[in-house]
Amino acid sequence: MKENISTKIKLISILVILFLLAAIFNFFIYKQNYLYANQDSSNFGGNDNTKIKESFKDDNEIELFTGNTMGTTYHIKVVMQIDKASGNNDKNNNKITSSMLHDLIKEKLKQVNQSMSVYIKDSEISIFNRSYKGESIKISPEFHGVMITAQKLYTMTKGAWDGTVKPLVDLWGFGTKDQQFALKQERTNYNLPPNSTEPSSKTIKAYLQNIGFNQIIISGETVKSGDKIFGTLEKKNNAVNLDLGSIAKGFGVDAVAQFLKSQGYSNFLVEIGGEIFASGEKKEGNPWIVGISNPIKGENPYKSTKYDLDKEQSEINQVYHALPLKNKALATSGDYRNFRIINGKTYSHIINPTTGYPVDNGVVSVSVIADNCTFADGLATALMVMGHEKGIELVNTLENVECLIIVQEKSFDENNNAQREKILTLGKNNDKNTNVNRGKNIKFKDYRSKKFPLP
Numbered sequence: 001m002k003e004n005i006s007t008k009i010k011l012i013s014i015l016v017i018l019f020l021l022a023a024i025f026n027f028f029i030y031k032q033n034y035l036y037a038n039q040d041s042s043n044f045g046g047n048d049n050t051k052i053k054e055s056f057k058d059d060n061e062i063e064l065f066t067g068n069t070m071g072t073t074y075h076i077k078v079v080m081q082i083d084k085a086s087g088n089n090d091k092n093n094n095k096i097t098s099s100m101l102h103d104l105i106k107e108k109l110k111q112v113n114q115s116m117s118v119y120i121k122d123s124e125i126s127i128f129n130r131s132y133k134g135e136s137i138k139i140s141p142e143f144h145g146v147m148i149t150a151q152k153l154y155t156m157t158k159g160a161w162d163g164t165v166k167p168l169v170d171l172w173g174f175g176t177k178d179q180q181f182a183l184k185q186e187r188t189n190y191n192l193p194p195n196s197t198e199p200s201s202k203t204i205k206a207y208l209q210n211i212g213f214n215q216i217i218i219s220g221e222t223v224k225s226g227d228k229i230f231g232t233l234e235k236k237n238n239a240v241n242l243d244l245g246s247i248a249k250g251f252g253v254d255a256v257a258q259f260l261k262s263q264g265y266s267n268f269l270v271e272i273g274g275e276i277f278a279s280g281e282k283k284e285g286n287p288w289i290v291g292i293s294n295p296i297k298g299e300n301p302y303k304s305t306k307y308d309l310d311k312e313q314s315e316i317n318q319v320y321h322a323l324p325l326k327n328k329a330l331a332t333s334g335d336y337r338n339f340r341i342i343n344g345k346t347y348s349h350i351i352n353p354t355t356g357y358p359v360d361n362g363v364v365s366v367s368v369i370a371d372n373c374t375f376a377d378g379l380a381t382a383l384m385v386m387g388h389e390k391g392i393e394l395v396n397t398l399e400n401v402e403c404l405i406i407v408q409e410k411s412f413d414e415n416n417n418a419q420r421e422k423i424l425t426l427g428k429n430n431d432k433n434t435n436v437n438r439g440k441n442i443k444f445k446d447y448r449s450k451k452f453p454l455p
Contacts, residue, residue: 062282063098069109070117070249072273076105078260079267079282096263108259112252115143116244118166128233129241136232144231146251146374147218150244153378154213156394161382162213162353166243171199171207172358174349204356210239211353249273250331250377257373274332277373278325287326291319295334295365295406296442320365321404321446323453329373333380334365350384361387364444365406368395369453379403388447395449402452409443 065076080098115124128137139147153161219232244251249272256270257277267280269288278288335348348358366383370376379401383391388405395403 063101065098065102065105067102067106067109069272070113070252072249074109074252074256074270074272076256076271077269077282078265079280080265081267082264101263104263105256105259108255109252112248112255115140116146116248116251118243118245125242125244128235131233131235133235133238136234138230139233141229141231142255144218146244146247147216147231147233149374150213150247150378151218153247153375153382157379157382157386159213159353160385161246161378162211163242163244163246164211164213164215164240165351165353166245167241168204168207168211168351168353168356169243169349171203172347172349172351174351208356210237210241211356212237212240215240216242246333246381247374247378249275250329250373250375253277253329253373253377275329275373275377276325276331277329279327281326287324289322290325290330291322292332292365292367292404293318294320295408295444320406320444321367325369325453329370329376330367331370331373331376331380332365332367333377333384335359335363335384348384350381352385359385362407362409363388363391363405364408365404366391367404369402371400376401392447392449402449404449404452405447406444407447409445 061080063078063080065074065078067074078101113120113123117123118125118129120126124139124143128139131137150161150163154163215236217234217236252272253270253275254277256272257268257279260268260270261279265279267282269276269278269282269290276290278290282288333350335350348360350359351357352359363384366380368376368380368383370379379395380403383395383403383405386394388407391403391405395401
């Protein structure tokens with residue numbers, strides 16, 4: 001009998017010890033995950049932080065959705081906790097799986113493309129481009145809203161942003177392959193040498209006659225037709241061609257963000273091609289941290305704007321500036337991903353709608369923080385054209401808008417590198433030969449609006 005009692009006591013003691021060891025182990029794991037989750041962004045770069053983890057234990061499950069849209073990629077992170085105060089926390093919402101939510105997001109992006117893609121023949125924008133002077137074209141309320149924002153950008157930047165500049169972009173060789181016929185055609189029209197690589201001043205002047213967002217009439221109010229409500233567009237010039245590529249990604253970001261809010265999600269981050277909207281927080285007390293890349297031509301294989309800094313150290317090293325973002329949009333425009341080098345001279349893909357020539361003002365990157373990404377996206381492009389002095393002056397007059405403009409102070413010697421590598425085509429991220437800055441002492445200076453970044 002005593003032996004049985006002794007054996008039971010030993011078994012109980014062993015179980016207690018095992019339980020205590022398990023508790024200590026779980027506490028250790030929790031502490032490690034807590035430390036990883038609360039790294040300060042100012043510490044990024046130290047050897048101790050090379051294993052920053054994203055898979056820490058959290059009361060809120062975070063789902064990552066990725067895919068392709070608008071000729072680029074998207075990354076969307078959603079804290080899968082319905083906001084009870086939104087009124088959308090019924091049983092049906094709680095039953096939405098991550099797979100179902102992703103399908104709905106993809107459908108929303110498909111709708112954006114159907115509205116704004118110039119590559120879809122029956123998209124709203126394509127239908128307008130095929131219209132004639134005086135013909136009134138019905139457009140959806142969403143597209144109408146984008147056009148009102150576009151008109152605002154055109155007016156406030158005095159034409160530095162212009163949604164009709166695409167023909168000039170194609171003329172300079174930055175369009176799609178089947179659109180890059182303009183330069184070849186003008187060689188014939190003006191008897192230029194076969195190896196001519198720049199458009200002639202005559203051709204540019206001719207193209208400028210058909211450039212101007214003010215040649216489009218936007219109805220002041222939407223109109224009702226049957227059960228549907230439409231806005232209307234009308235051309236003043238048959239040759240006017242609309243392309244909203246410089247704000248389409250921003251509009252896509254806003255569309256997805258509004259959809260997620262309508263479903264009751266309040267904490268998420270949407271990124272399309274580097275344009276971002278951050279809503280709420282990643283975790284209570286931990287905001288979304290985003291970064292602006294170093295604007296080095298061909299050097300950085302990542303997008304112009306990082307969608308999240310909780311990544312490997314190798315990616316963090318590419319960041320020029322990191323900042324928290326909450327309930328705001330961030331859009332970045334730059335000339336360091338898409339450029340051409342002709343006879344040793346670098347040409348930006350961003351065309352000045354007034355002169356018809358690529359911008360050449362030293363600005364290599366512009367990042368804009370605003371309430372919505374459509375506006376931020378377009379304004380970033382406009383500031384590239386305006387330059388840092390006029391750009392900062394404009395932004396300082398705007399409410400809830402801030403910017404960071406990066407200027408290259410020391411130009412690199414293109415002939416010693418670009419000509420040797422014979423870089424005569426569009427710069428591409430994955431082409432090491434486009435790294436025209438490798439080994440150069442490139443210096444940047446940034447100019448910031450009064451309150452950049454917003455708290």
